[in-house]
Amino acid sequence: xxxxxxxSAPNPRRVRMFLAEKGLLDKVERIxxxxxxxxxxxxxxxxxxPMKKVPVLELDDGSCISETTAxxxxxxxxxxxSPSLLGDNANEKAIIEQWTRWIDFYLFTPIGMGFQxxxxxxxxxxxxxxxxxxxxxxxxxxxxxxxxxxxKDNEFIAYGRFTAADxxxxxxxxxxxxxxxxxxxxxxxLKAWYEKIQARPSASV
Amino acid sequence: xxxxxxxSAPNPRRVRMFLAEKGLLDKVERIxxxxxxxxxxxxxxxxxxPMKKVPVLELDDGSCISETTAxxxxxxxxxxxSPSLLGDNANEKAIIEQWTRWIDFYLFTPIGMGFQxxxxxxxxxxxxxxxxxxxxxxxxxxxxxxxxxxxKDNEFIAYGRFTAADxxxxxxxxxxxxxxxxxxxxxxxLKAWYEKIQARPSASV
Numbered sequence: 001x002x003x004x005x006x007x008s009a010p011n012p013r014r015v016r017m018f019l020a021e022k023g024l025l026d027k028v029e030r031i032x033x034x035x036x037x038x039x040x041x042x043x044x045x046x047x048x049x050p051m052k053k054v055p056v057l058e059l060d061d062g063s064c065i066s067e068t069t070a071x072x073x074x075x076x077x078x079x080x081x082s083p084s085l086l087g088d089n090a091n092e093k094a095i096i097e098q099w100t101r102w103i104d105f106y107l108f109t110p111i112g113m114g115f116q117x118x119x120x121x122x123x124x125x126x127x128x129x130x131x132x133x134x135x136x137x138x139x140x141x142x143x144x145x146x147x148x149x150x151x152k153d154n155e156f157i158a159y160g161r162f163t164a165a166d167x168x169x170x171x172x173x174x175x176x177x178x179x180x181x182x183x184x185x186x187x188x189x190l191k192a193w194y195e196k197i198q199a200r201p202s203a204s205v
Numbered sequence: 206x207x208x209x210x211x212x213s214a215p216n217p218r219r220v221r222m223f224l225a226e227k228g229l230l231d232k233v234e235r236i237x238x239x240x241x242x243x244x245x246x247x248x249x250x251x252x253x254x255p256m257k258k259v260p261v262l263e264l265d266d267g268s269c270i271s272e273t274t275a276x277x278x279x280x281x282x283x284x285x286x287s288p289s290l291l292g293d294n295a296n297e298k299a300i301i302e303q304w305t306r307w308i309d310f311y312l313f314t315p316i317g318m319g320f321q322x323x324x325x326x327x328x329x330x331x332x333x334x335x336x337x338x339x340x341x342x343x344x345x346x347x348x349x350x351x352x353x354x355x356x357k358d359n360e361f362i363a364y365g366r367f368t369a370a371d372x373x374x375x376x377x378x379x380x381x382x383x384x385x386x387x388x389x390x391x392x393x394x395l396k397a398w399y400e401k402i403q404a405r406p407s408a409s410v
Contacts, residue, residue, distance in 0.1 A: 050351060051307060063296075070303035077295035090282035091268075098275035102256060109310075132337040146255060 002058040003028040003071075004048065006035050010108070010175040011068045012055040017167045018072045020202035022082045027075075028057070038125075069100055072164060085164040092159060099157050099165035102143075108172040110140040114179040137179050144173070144187060151189040162200075170197040207263040208233040208276075209253065211240050215313070215380040216273045217260040222372045223277045225407035227287045232280075233262070243330075274305055277369060290369040300363055304370035307348075313377040315345040319384040342384050349378070349392060356394040367405075375402040 005012030007030075019025040033039045033054050040052045049056045049066040057065045057074065065071050076086045087093035116122055117133025147169065150157070157165035173183060173194060183194045197203060210217030212235075224230040238244045238259050245257045254261045254271040262270045262279065270276050281291045292298035321327055322338025352374065355362070362370035378388060378399060388399045402408060 051311065059296075065296075065299045065303055067303045067306040070299045070306060073302050074295050074299035077298050090279050091264075091270075093282050094270045094275045094279035097278050098270055098272045101272040101275060105314075106256065127336075127340055129334060129337050129340070131332075132334050135332055135334070 001028045001060060002031050004031050004033050004045070004056040004058065005054050006033055009035065009054060010171050011053070014068045014167055014171045015055050015057075015071050016205045017171065017202045018085060018164060019075060020205045021085060021162075021167070021200075022075060022079060024075055024079060024082065025205060069104075069168075076164075085162075085167070087159075087163065092163075095158055096163050096165050100168045103165070103168045103172050106143040106146075107140055107169070108175065110136040110143070111172065111175050111179055111181070114140060118179070137181070140176065140179070140181060144176070144181065144190065147173075148187040148190045151193045156193070162197075166193075166197055167202075170194065170203065206233045206265060207236055209236050209238050209250070209261040209263065210259050211238055214240065214259060215376050216258070218379075219273045219372055219376045220260050220262075220276050221410045222376065222407045223290060223369060224280060225410045226290060226367075226372070226405075227280060227284060229280055229284060229287065230410060274309075274373075281369075290367075290372070292364075292368065297364060297368075301368050301370050304362055305373045308370070308373045308377050311348040312345055312352075312374070313380065315341040315348070316377065316380050316384055316386070319345060323384070342386070345381065345384070345386060349381070349386065349395065352378075353392040353395045356398045361398070367402075371398075371402055372407075375399065375408065 003012075003015065005015070007013075016025065016030075019028065033045065035054070039045065040054060045056075046052055048058060048064045051066060053066065055066075055068060055071060057071045059065070065074055073086065076084065085096075087096045113136035114133045116126060117128045117136065118130055120128055122128075154160070156162055157169050173181075173190070176182065183191050185191065208217075208220065210220070212218075221230065221235075224233065238250065240259070244250065245254075245259060250261075251257055253263060253269045256271060258271065260271075260273060260276060262276045264270070270279055278291065281289065290301075292301045318341035319338050321331060322333045322341065323335055325333055327333075359365070361367055362374055378386075378395070381387065388396050390396065
């Protein structure tokens with residue numbers, strides 16, 4: 001199997017961390033796609049993912065799966081016990097999915113919007129709207145405050161144990177650096193949780 | 206179980222349609238939350254979903270699940286054979302999730318953004334940015350064109366059969382009405398698929 005990614009991008013990192021935690025990282029050949037050079041815009045890459053985003057998982061039969069959480073779902077279903085990261089029963093699977101969507105919609109996407117609309121990084125490929133970027137960063141800050149409250153009473157995001165929700169939250173919180181949102185003493189519970197996740201070997205792959 | 210919803214809103218509709226297709230609609234007591242009146246902003250509702258959005262599923266033990274796809278996941282896992290709508294194996298589950306995320310990120314959310322940022326509907330609760338709303342509507346149109354191409358060669362969104370991906374696409378395409386995006390003869394394959402889904406009893410619940 002091939003995993004098309006950009007090593008420094010946050011969504012591919014979520015997949016790598018997921019695979020590392022499940023002991024499956026050696027199952028994939030990793031292929032670097034340079035987004036800055038627009039390699040994701042080529043016809044070849046677009047045929048793998050019409051949305052032109054990384055990561056993409058290409059299976060041995062040549063078929064492709066896009067979207068971070070869909071790729072993780074594939075590996076979870078193929079290797080449910082190595083260990084499970086998406087939940088062991090209906091309640092857990094639903095709550096972990098709820099958290100991943102909250103993280104995507106209220107933290108990850110706002111950070112990405114904040115970056116794209118205030119940095120000018122992709123200005124030749126899109127229409128940056130500074131006010132929208134600034135509002136998006138404010139939304140991300142609000143969610144960090146919510147996480148701080150949540151982690152006051154919880155050692156991990158869900159069920160008192162490490163799950164994919166922690167991977168998604170950790171990579172998203174770290175992604176905040178691109179809009180100068182850093183984990184510091186102003187949010188001590190978030191910081192303690194962040195440092196605990198950061199110490200896992202999977203955080204460095 | 207209680208399902209907190211607003212009957213006219215598109216995300217609750219996705220859950221109702223999913224439940225109707227699985228024959229499970231009578232498992233939930235439906236409770237209307239009036240978003241226009243801000244009933245979702247109350248302390249009571251916020252304790253069920255801190256993101257203050259519908260739908261929310263309250264289980265009999267009082268615990269709550271937010272997010273449309275997470276609620277659907279709960280019912281799929283509890284009742285996998287009634288029939289399955291999220292896929293029968295790792296590949297199918299991943300591809301159906303990929304499609305649902307594409308639909309959410311490239312169609313549903315842009316329509317919602319387009320509506321909120323151009324209509325003034327929630328103007329007392331947010332900062333509408335007209336240019337962002339207009340760009341979002343253009344992004345939604347681009348995805349409708351992509352769907353038109355996809356449905357040229359496919360009777361359903363995935364695997365040649367009705368799945369949750371069709372529910373999510375159908376409710377999102379229909380939601381386009383709020384920004385004057387309507388299904389018409391300019392996209393004949395999308396129209397044929399839309400009319401086929403619309404004829405299902407679940408489209409009217």
